Amino acid sequence: MLGEGKPEWLRAQLPNGKEYARVKLLVQKKGIGTVCEEAHCPNIAECWNSGTATFMVLGKVCTRGCRFCAVKTGLRGEEVNENEAAELAKAVKEMGLDYVVITSVDRDDLPDQGAGHFAECVREVKKENPATKIEILIPDFRGERELIEEITHCGAEVISHNIETVKELQGKVRDGRANYEQSLEVLRAVKEFNPLVFTKSSIMLGLGETKEQAIGAMRDLRKAKVDFLTLGQYLQPSKNQIEAKRFVEPREFEELRETALEMGFGYCASGPLVRSSYRAGEFFIKNAVNGMREEKK
Secondary structure, eight states: OOOSOOOGGGOOOOSOSHHHHHHHHHHHHHTOEEHHHHTTOTTHHHHHHTTOOEEEESOSEESOOOTTOOSEEOSSOOOOOTTHHHHHHHHHHHHTOSEEEEEEOOOTTSTTTTHHHHHHHHHHHHHHOTTOEEEEEOOOGGGOHHHHHHHHTSSOSEEEOOOBSOGGGHHHHSOTTOOHHHHHHHHHHHHHHOTTSEEEEEEEEOSSOOHHHHHHHHHHHHHTTOOEEEEEEOOOOSTTSOOOOOOOOHHHHHHHHHHHHHHTOSEEEEETTOOTTOHHHHHHHHHHHHHHHHHHO
């Protein structure tokens, strides 16, 4: 138990501002789901005030039950909106975004686990917004390689899949159908199917892991050729989710960031309020994608 109070460095900006209101109205008008709202992200004000949002496709009900996540769960997800790809593409154009993040809930109830629809959403956004860079945060698709291969060729520049926590805490934190090695294999497979795609992953800290275990997970991600990494403080979204064990100090986040860069990650966003699609990381990665692509030519 950490008590009721949070340290100063964990106080997020309250949702307000003209741009926040504009983005919120647009999201509501289009009926588009965002992780910003569904996962109770503490950075919603910062991101929406800068005109950035992480879109969530395939409905708002996840067929997994991870103990850290506030997204609604169920045996079956919502009916798939056949017009979602076109609606999302138009929303991105109306918002004037040059870098977007698209993610989805897990859809174990669908024959292809939603991979085809996910890929179609990316293709439509690219078709309507050819200059827009796209990052996708994908489920594990139960490790089925043909589904992962389909996703790798949908047109996204960055493909992200989160291991979420260290190896030793996987069973306590994630749904039983997810596991550490399977997630690493997803990331390895993405690089195998499309070496030009940049990969990214995220680790939550404060769940009871040691610093050595966190560094071990980082090392495993580099062995899987992951390019970008984010490290953030786990915050219990509600009383229904697993409790945080400690608040990691900013100094430790900075030390881990330096270690990550020494390991060879192209970029590491590390801080108490950093999340896997944190906008500061997106802007850097947008430039990194352009720069690293030029180096590969």
